[in-house]
Amino acid sequence: MALLIPVLLLVGLTRAWWLLIILALLGVLRWLGLRGWALGATGILLWLAAAGAKWRWPESILSSLIAWRVETMLITLALVVLAVLFTLLLRYLHSRSAELPQSGPGLTPLRGAAQVAPPDTRPSDDELMRYARHIVLRELGGPGQSKLRKAHVLVVGAGGLGAPICLYLAAAGIGRITLADDDKVSVSNLQRQVIFRSSDDGRLKAQAAAEAMRALNPHVEVTPLMRRITEGDADLLRQFDLVLDGTDSFAARAAVNKAAVLAQVPLIAGAMSQWEGxxxxxxxxxxxxxxxxxxxxxxxxGLAPSCAEAGVVGPLPGIIGSTMALEAIKLIAGAGQPLRGRMLIFDxxxxxxxxxxxxxxxxxxxxGGSGHSVSG
Ligand SMILES: [Zn+2]
Known part of the structure; x- marks a missing residue:
């Protein structure tokens, strides 16, 4: 009924009596039981028929009732259809996101998920539009996106692997991301560490990367940690649902592994050299x-040279780091089969x-081979 007054005003001002006739016909059809898509399609057909009649018989009595030009009628119809489709899309996304998750299907719930969950606020319209391609995925949907939003992950190392990991996790809407790195950006990093700009030369990597992530997605909380992760960091790691290790030396990886084993947190690890990862x-x-x-x-x-010593082709960290971000999303949302007990090798x-x-x-x-840590 609220729509009737503006419609009548529009009809009165523009002498669109044909519109009133179409609305009256639709009202009768609705009274006869026609609903939803069928009613909408009938409305569109009647509108097109009026435009067609005006174009075919411009001198007829029927056409004299239609004061609008044919172009105006068609453009108005297109705008109305677009507005209706947009409203339906928003309504659909809202309904999908309203289904809040209970527990991860087929997966042990990740540690700490309950503690780190931010307040259960409804996602904003911007978030719904931003994550629309996730929300329509059967394996993610509203519940999966909601799990990503509640997740708290630690990324160790903002180098070649850290760059795509950070960009994709931030873009995907991982609610809280902590990034640990004590290094500074140098020009030789820019061939592959695509999260940095040339103007970041000399800046702390954790800080510059955190800024890039916030610029990409203001809905995620990013905490830069300007230090390395050591084997004594188990207590810190316990705060996270999972850890992604993008460091590139044996000592650094062994330290992160020891802390993650003690904290019993899953550790997504990537490694690469030259053309293989x-x-x-x-x-x-x-x-x-x-x-x-x-x-x-x-x-x-000399048997396991670093990227600086052996070289690495620019897009390779993009592939390996993106795969790590993909595994993180799968693990958090409980989608598919994660690479647990399997290693993916890319040549x-x-x-x-x-x-x-x-x-x-x-x-x-x-x-100790069974998850019972025997040293620390
Ligand atoms: Zn072991």
Missing amino acids: QVTIWDPARGAPCYACLFPTAPAA GLWGETRTIALHPRADCPVC
């Missing part, structure tokens, strides 16, 4: 091996991928 999830608390199960001792000097030079199974080692010095 790997991704897996170290998670002894849930049956998967830890880093030390496979690499208990440091490699001999960029030959364009090949393969996956190998990984098993815990009973005599692992860090996790």
